[in-house]
Amino acid sequence: MVFTTNGIVLRTTRYGETSIITQIYTELFGIQSYIVKGVHQLTRRKPAQAVYFQPGAILALEVYHHQQKQLQFIKEFGWSYIYQNVLTDVKRHTVTLYIVELLQHSLQQPEAHVELFYLTKEVLQLTDTCQDAFIANLPIYFTLQAAAILGFQIQGEYSATTPWLDLQEGFYVSGRPNHEYVMENESAKATAALLHILPEQMEHIGEVVLNQNIRRNILQSLQLYLALHIPGFGKLKSLVILQEILSA
DSSP: OEEEEEEEEEEEEEETTTEEEEEEEETTTEEEEEEEOSTTOOOSSSOOOGGGGSTTOEEEEEEEOOTTOSEEEEEEEEEEEOOSSTTTOHHHHHHHHHHHHHHHHHOOSSOOOHHHHHHHHHHHHHHHHSOHHHHTTHHHHHHHHHHHHTTOOOBSOOOSSOOEEETTTTEEESSOOSSSOEEOHHHHHHHHHHHTSOGGGGGGGGGSOOOHHHHHHHHHHHHHHHHHHSTTOOOOHHHHHHHHHHTO
16 A cells, blocks of 8 residues: 655665665654665656655655565655755754664664654754754753653652752652762753753743753763663764764
């Protein structure tokens, strides 16, 4: 059967001379792998179409889907959203690659997470259009929201009596845990402030003022938080690059 769905490209590898295999996070089916034939083939009537399958691209798709198959086929594809700045602006492009890699490490089963798909699509579009002052907090906010949707919502409130965030348990606590997986001080406070911003209020995340060191500490702590709760999560290669670019 043929289905119409939106999708976010996560990874693409060449297959033969003119074709590709692409991993796409789809609205209907979660992560799926597709073979797309002829996208590197240039003819007089049709330019090469590999540009559609860059990581982070948001596509409108018609796909064949068979539940028992690991490799699916795309019938038609086109832009669902056309980036204006992501491909030419280093900061925006780096944030996009971070979001894509986080999804690759977090979504390990081909099941639909529709709420996460819509959040990702909105954040990617914001990455393309938002003000520069806004963009630095987007990776932190997206990571917190993605963790919550996947079932790892951080609980409790930051306060003078609960100043430590126990990353192993996912709770703000009153006593320092007897392990190393802890966020504290300004990092714990700023994380709580971002947690209070609902997705429909996303325009306010730029109001949480963070310096480079706090932002770096929060991102490293959140990578650890996801690794503690998602088996095989590992480390994000894009995180080091992201931190360097955002501190420039």
